[in-house]
Amino acid sequence: MLRREGWRVNRKRIYRLWRQQGLKVPRKQRKKRRLGSSANSCARRRAEYANHVLAWDFFHDRTSDGRPLKWFTVVDEWTRECLVLEVGRGMTARKVKEVLSAVVAQRGAPGHIRSDNGSEFIARVIRSWLAEAAVATLYIAPAAPWENGYAESFNGKVRDELVDREEFGTVLEAKVLAKEWRQEYNHVRPHSALGYRTPAEFAASCRRADSATLRRPDDTTEGNSNG
DSSP, X not given: OTTTTTOOOOHXXXXXXXXXXXXXXXXXXOOOOOSOSSTTSTTTSOOOSTTSEEEEEEEEEEOTTSOEEEEEEEEETTTOOEEEEEEESOXXXXXXXXXXXXXXXXXXXXXXXXXXXXXXXXXXXXXXXXXXXXXXXXXXXXXXXXXXXXXXXXXXXXXXXIITTOOOSSHHHHHHHHHHHHHHHHHTSOBGGGTSBOHHHHHHHHHHSOTTTOOOTTOOSOSOOOO
């Protein structure tokens, strides 16, 4: 980000200062697993171009008065764009359909959409809508969240950088801050997996080039290589 702003900096010095200041969010270490056994795992069925595979998921939080908040996220696995960052007291299947319909209207139907087997994702109204839109489903194996690695990684970032740092007084406040965070994530912050371009910049390059042959500079199989 410093280089994008015109600074001439030494990478090793910046990394040393970054560590000294404790700027890295501490994470619990988890045991590594080999490739998921499911054929729909992000390690086995990988995105090959923009809008090929979208990953969606939910996670939960609360406002300061203890009432529930439900967050709905959708990420393009190829461009790493955050397409949806919705929050509300609840999220019905019809609301999910409404949000996804807006995404499809803006950028066209994706080839596949990856998720777990939660009730929101297997609801009849969602299955019917996906079939009508000719979107294939990639349901991961039960109790295997790592198979939806891009969604899990993205949700972790939202928690670390927004949800766990802010105390939301109302749903409206959460919506406003979510919109600001999504804007910065897509248009300001560069990602190492995209050659230190922002998701919006990389997506624009996909539109200008043959997306079937364009490859990321650091094309890994993990869903956690965002910078």
